[in-house]
Amino acid sequence: MASITLKDLVKAYGDTEVLHHVEGEISDGEFIVVVGPSGCGKSTLLRMVAGLETVTSGTICIGDKVVNQLEPADRDIAMVFQNYALYPHMSVRENMAYGLKIRKISKDEIARRVEEAADILELRPYLERKPRQLSGGQRQRVAMGRAIVRNPQVFLFDEPLSNLDAKLRVQMRLEIRKLQQRLGVTSIYVTHDQVEAMTLGDRLMVLNGGYVEQFGTPIELYDRPATTFVAGFIGSPAMNFLPATVSAGMATLGNGARLANAGAANGAVTLGIRPEHLLQDDAGPVRVTVELVEQLGANSLLHGKLEGTDIEMVVSQPGHMSAAAGTVMGFVPANGALHLFHAETGKRIEP
Amino acid sequence: MLKRVHFPRSALPYLLVAPQILITLVFFIWPASQAVYQSFLIEDAFGLSTEFVWFENFELLVDDEQYLQSFGRTIFFSAAVALLSMSAALVLAGFADRVVRGATAYRTLMIWPYAVAPVLAGALWVFMFNPTLGIFPFLLDMVGIDWNHYLNGTHAMMLVIFAAAWKQIAYNFLFYLAAMQSIPRSLIEAAAIDGAGPVRRFVDHIFPLISPTTFFLLVINAVYAFFDTFGIIHAVTQGGPANSTTILVYKVFNDGFVGLDLGGSAAQSVILMVLVIAMTVVQFRFIERKVEY
Ligand SMILES: Nc1ncnc2c1ncn2[C@@H]1O[C@H](COP(=O)(O)OP(=O)(O)OP(=O)(O)O)[C@@H](O)[C@H]1O
Numbered sequence: 033m034a035s036i037t038l039k040d041l042v043k044a045y046g047d048t049e050v051l052h053h054v055e056g057e058i059s060d061g062e063f064i065v066v067v068g069p070s071g072c073g074k075s076t077l078l079r080m081v082a083g084l085e086t087v088t089s090g091t092i093c094i095g096d097k098v099v100n101q102l103e104p105a106d107r108d109i110a111m112v113f114q115n116y117a118l119y120p121h122m123s124v125r126e127n128m129a130y131g132l133k134i135r136k137i138s139k140d141e142i143a144r145r146v147e148e149a150a151d152i153l154e155l156r157p158y159l160e161r162k163p164r165q166l167s168g169g170q171r172q173r174v175a176m177g178r179a180i181v182r183n184p185q186v187f188l189f190d191e192p193l194s195n196l197d198a199k200l201r202v203q204m205r206l207e208i209r210k211l212q213q214r215l216g217v218t219s220i221y222v223t224h225d226q227v228e229a230m231t232l233g234d235r236l237m238v239l240n241g242g243y244v245e246q247f248g249t250p251i252e253l254y255d256r257p258a259t260t261f262v263a264g265f266i267g268s269p270a271m272n273f274l275p276a277t278v279s280a281g282m283a284t285l286g287n288g289a290r291l292a293n294a295g296a297a298n299g300a301v302t303l304g305i306r307p308e309h310l311l312q313d314d315a316g317p318v319r320v321t322v323e324l325v326e327q328l329g330a331n332s333l334l335h336g337k338l339e340g341t342d343i344e345m346v347v348s349q350p351g352h353m354s355a356a357a358g359t360v361m362g363f364v365p366a367n368g369a370l371h372l373f374h375a376e377t378g379k380r381i382e383p
Numbered sequence: 384m385l386k387r388v389h390f391p392r393s394a395l396p397y398l399l400v401a402p403q404i405l406i407t408l409v410f411f412i413w414p415a416s417q418a419v420y421q422s423f424l425i426e427d428a429f430g431l432s433t434e435f436v437w438f439e440n441f442e443l444l445v446d447d448e449q450y451l452q453s454f455g456r457t458i459f460f461s462a463a464v465a466l467l468s469m470s471a472a473l474v475l476a477g478f479a480d481r482v483v484r485g486a487t488a489y490r491t492l493m494i495w496p497y498a499v500a501p502v503l504a505g506a507l508w509v510f511m512f513n514p515t516l517g518i519f520p521f522l523l524d525m526v527g528i529d530w531n532h533y534l535n536g537t538h539a540m541m542l543v544i545f546a547a548a549w550k551q552i553a554y555n556f557l558f559y560l561a562a563m564q565s566i567p568r569s570l571i572e573a574a575a576i577d578g579a580g581p582v583r584r585f586v587d588h589i590f591p592l593i594s595p596t597t598f599f600l601l602v603i604n605a606v607y608a609f610f611d612t613f614g615i616i617h618a619v620t621q622g623g624p625a626n627s628t629t630i631l632v633y634k635v636f637n638d639g640f641v642g643l644d645l646g647g648s649a650a651q652s653v654i655l656m657v658l659v660i661a662m663t664v665v666q667f668r669f670i671e672r673k674v675e676y
């Protein structure tokens with residue numbers, strides 16, 4: 033078991049910097065999810081920790097050891113790849129045993145560990161099969177098995193569930209989480225799926241364009257997003273953003289509507305309200321022209337525009353609801369549900 | 384049930400394949416059948432009369448000590464050429480696969496030997512190994528080896544093996560490199576994380592995964608050594624000294640055009656023909672079965 037420290041980490045390919053001064057402290061046994069849109073540098077970061085990419089500058093420590101110069105084999109890590117990267121010419125048993133065999137562990141011990149892992153992952157019946165004779169979910173479990181038999185200090189996952197269908201993905205997500213809690217191994221998990229990120233991570237690192245936007249617990253990210261990017265990325269459906277001007281605690285929207293409790297800000301801001309934090313109130317200041325209602329059963333999603341403007345809005349209401357297109361409905365933000373962001377930098381303004 | 388698609392009958396498809404069929408007939412089928420026909424004839428020493436003798440030429444060959452020796456020599460020669468050129472190509476491709484910078488230049492350089500004509504390749508090696516002028520005999524002399532492939536049959540054999548293998552390295556290299564590059568990167572990375580060093584990764588993963596290519600090249604190289612090395616032998620040793628490098632193809636030429644035993648020579652080429660057909664069949668059978676991991 034080990035902690036991981038990333039200090040001022042930079043990665044550049046030639047002249048293009050793809051990761052900019054990434055900082056992060058990961059404590060022993062923590063499950064960290066790195067999340068962000070495609071191309072933001074998640075895999076690159078993970079592969080640097082694994083030792084598959086060189087570090088341009090900065091340091092990576094696993095435990096108290098700087099591992100920048102260490103070969104992947106010497107970092108005591110295990111990695112699960114997106115395409116699983118199973119050895120096609122070896123049986124499931126050989127796949128799992130391979131890392132142990134190289135480390136010259138005794139035959140009996142290897143057999144014991146492989147079988148133990150196979151039991152945990154319910155792979156017993158498939159031990160003698162080749163990877164091509166397995167389903168996607170089974171292959172995924174073999175890849176997990178190959179990681180856990182090694183009993184490493186760190187698990188690294190690069191979008192391990194993205195090749196599975198939706199149902200299996202939810203199931204495997206739970207299994208990965210349970211497994212990690214049971215083994216208590218420090219883990220870094222890369223995904224671009226924010227739901228996966230929220231449900232799995234003790235803490236999330238949100239990456240955007242090679243910058244760390246925010247690093248915190250799922251609830252911190254949801255309650256106090258540091259930037260408009262995080263605010264829009266975490267939570268589904270995404271937060272509504274309304275340009276506004278604030279003076280003396282009152283925010284004035286584009287259509288002249290005024291909202292109280294706008295905090296200490298002053299001047300032009302971006303106002304953020306989550307769809308689920310708008311409460312229906314006929315006299316409410318936020319008035320929305322309805323375009324479409326999606327009935328999801330447990331709740332209803334109301335899509336429309338802020339009255340008199342072109343700003344798209346989504347409102348989530350519990351239970352069933354129907355409204356004809358073109359009707360105008362009033363809403364009031366729940367207490368303390370207003371987020372204020374600097375209009376230009378997108379940085380959070382604390383109330 | 385498969386539905387059969389019916390096209391209106393027309394002469395066009397036949398016209399389109401006609402040139403191909405014509406070429407095959409004129410340049411392959413006709414000479415081959417001539418060879419088969421010739422192999423049933425015995426001609427007298429002056430070329431004045433021929434006699435149809437059925438399989439007598441073949442019977443003579445089976446009893447001919449020299450022919451059987453040449454057969455054994457050819458098998459040794461092809462095995463050595465295939466082994467040498469394939470292992471050299473494998474090592475070079477292994478390195479090229481890891482090269483990042485200058486990869487294209489390296490690969491281009493590697494391909495050049497393949498563009499050299501066999502006779503020229505032979506001439507090149509003759510020159511380098513010339514006992515009085517060549518650089519290699521000079522170097523070998525320093526370690527106490529007295530190189531002379533004009534007198535020493537073993538030296539001559541080694542030289543033609545080197546020359547023939549060298550020429551084939553480029554071809555093998557290309558196939559090996561392509562095979563290696565089609566192995567998913569992440570698989571090798573997974574092995575690296577599992578603790579396997581470069582050599583171990585090569586032995587445990589890369590080599591088994593490219594085994595279909597190895598098999599394919601084995602057949603190709605054997606066929607090459609059997610049938611395509613005439614130019615090299617002719618340029619380097621002319622089959623000598625004392626027939627020590629007379630492999631089957633060279634013997635066909637020697638017996639037919641030098642010894643003027645046309646019937647015997649034809650019988651030998653028919654045997655070679657059967658061999659090449661057999662090898663090709665083996666290859667297709669296995670390739671189609673797609674080597675399983
Ligand atoms: N070998 C390379 N040379 C140059 N640029 C690269 C290289 N590898 C990655 N990049 C760039 O680095 C950036 C980050 O890539 P990375 O693979 O880490 O993205 P990602 O966040 O994992 O995306 P995805 O979710 O699509 O997997 C991308 O813009 C990519 O174009």
Ligand SMILES: [Mg+2]
Nearest residue numbers: 074075076190
């Ligand atoms: Mg990626």
